[in-house]
Amino acid sequence: MTRAQRPKRSPTPTSATFPPAEMLPPKPLSPTTVTPPKPLYLSSPFVEAALVNGNFKTIVMLPKYVDIMEWVAVNSGCVSSVFDFYTNLNEFYGVIAECCNQQSCPKMSAGPALNYTWISQDRKSVHLAAPTYIDYVMTWVQNLLDDDNTFPTKAGQEFPQSFPSTVKHIYRQLLRVFAHIYHSHYHQILHLRSEPHFNSLFAHFLAFGREYELLEVKDVKGSSSAPVGIGQLWEAWQQMGKLEG
Template sequence: MSFESQGGTDGSAPAGSRRPPFFFRDEYSNLIVKGNFMTLAAKPKLVEEGEWLAHTVVEQYRLLEQMIEVIKVVDDKTGKPICNPEVCPTMSASGHTYTWLDNQKKPIKIPAIQYINLVQKWIVGKINDPNIFPTDTNSVSIAAATYASGSLATGGAPQPLGPTSLNAPLSQLAGRDWLGKSSGFPETFEGDIKSIYRQMMRCYAHIYHGHWLDPFWNVGAYKELNTCFIHFINVGKLFNLIGDKETEPMQPLIDLWGEKGLLPPPAGSKENAPPRSAGGPPAGTAQ
């Protein structure tokens, strides 16, 4: 099938056309696997939520990395990677242009491939930082440890806190609570994984809007891209790691999958909950 008369080289609709990009159409929304992605993403009963999300985010980055490698393949005709500064002078997707902060913390526009390389370096740095993703989650740091009756003083003796209500939840009696606290993750952990997810979303948006046709359609890999992306979105929605603002460039495809029952219902829906048999609803909340 030829796409040249139907749309641009990226698979998007031509200017003035009412037809959506190819990747927003039902006939191109197929996946390479069948099954319930919500069950695949749900937290196992005996796994602490921070540990599960840490594992899941790392796995999602591994899948995205494979898709990024596809757009870095060198084109035999040009001798340049498929995604290069000439083809993609900015990191953009469907009218959205993403900027990077320079050394003076000022937003600047840079080529998409440069942006993606910086994102990869930044994410790998986060994942490999034991202060953010501790390798020994069985050892909770002293700074995070508290007693129900008070907090640890420098000398190690419990110090009394102010009066509390007997009806207060245990987590409140024990001091501040946060996602992954019991497994040794820092208080910033939820914010960190949400930031990682936001940057990965931008990479997926650019891959679709800039490279769906070349190379994914041309090499017959668009179903693999769809499968990685639906799994990414499913986890993000299920655990409130990403909001509608971030997913806007890809919302038509997300809505299409949602209508087929392949993704969780919209936020606020009574049906919007992980499978109970796999560990119950997530504790994390969107910010």
Template structure:
């Protein structure tokens, strides 16, 4: 079980398996680096490992976006995009059944609310011991990762200067690298979704499958 915090993030409950896995992942990240940290430990259910990281990446993107959201206005970011080539349209089950163009800040608000609802759904992310994950678990997690990636991509193209000014660029790049390596490790994001980050991949992750597939879509 995770606890909702006032800043919009989720906290793993102390004493639970996910809290322990979160601690393990954090320690490995500090001591062994990103590539070691994304590997699921022996004896751990990969679905649990993915669940912990889904929550952690949600927290990361909340904290990063909170740093730039005052600059992300309807005037500066009238559409949710990654540069001039890639635009993202919003759909959901309730208000926007057809793909709809929204200002970036509105899109991200809907996205955050949508992800939070899924993360707090015990039928998707079971919190009781020995309760199995649903059959469509990975499909839904992939959708979460795909949409979280869009926030990273929007920030990369539209708010990188502010992050640099706030001395948060290194933190952003580290978080994005961690996200990319984890998504690549478990095939959670397609190469097509990574195309807006071609330059970033070229610089920081040239050997990953997602990099080569994004360069060569027929690879």
């Protein structure tokens, strides 16, 4: 009789029997958070570019013997007024308007996750292409500035009681135009080498708005889920001493 042969066992695996490391399947990479690139307007030297050195508060303070309503509205010789901000912003936008069209700017964007909506006549929020939105804003503001009942131009004529709320609404809409230009067209501002002028205009606008309570911080910074791109610029200028906290 012959002894039945036992089945052969596989050898105990050792490091010598494993395939070399280069032959093993690659390990899955752990997910990494991709940090978006910093916007140009927050990058040096562009964030420092300005025509004015020091704090902008010094040029927005109410002069003696000047009526605050006229200072905020429009006054020949004033360096600060809603009329001046509108006029200068409109000129800047006019220079880059050909780059802001239905194809390049289908929405009024002001941040990676923020698109402004327009309130229609039936009180509904509607998305508009940026050039359409900005045209609506500029036309609306121009009509208000031309309305003698809203912005009186005759000596002794009283400002309406609704004037402060009207100016705040104008300021909020002009801020949105600034925000869109910074978010979508700052590279064109750089191409024109106009960043010191545009930065100075916007810093002046912010300082004036905060000095006379025309601008809410929430409008500048947005929400945590939809931040306004220029909110970081405002904070950077505060740290640099250009704007008050």
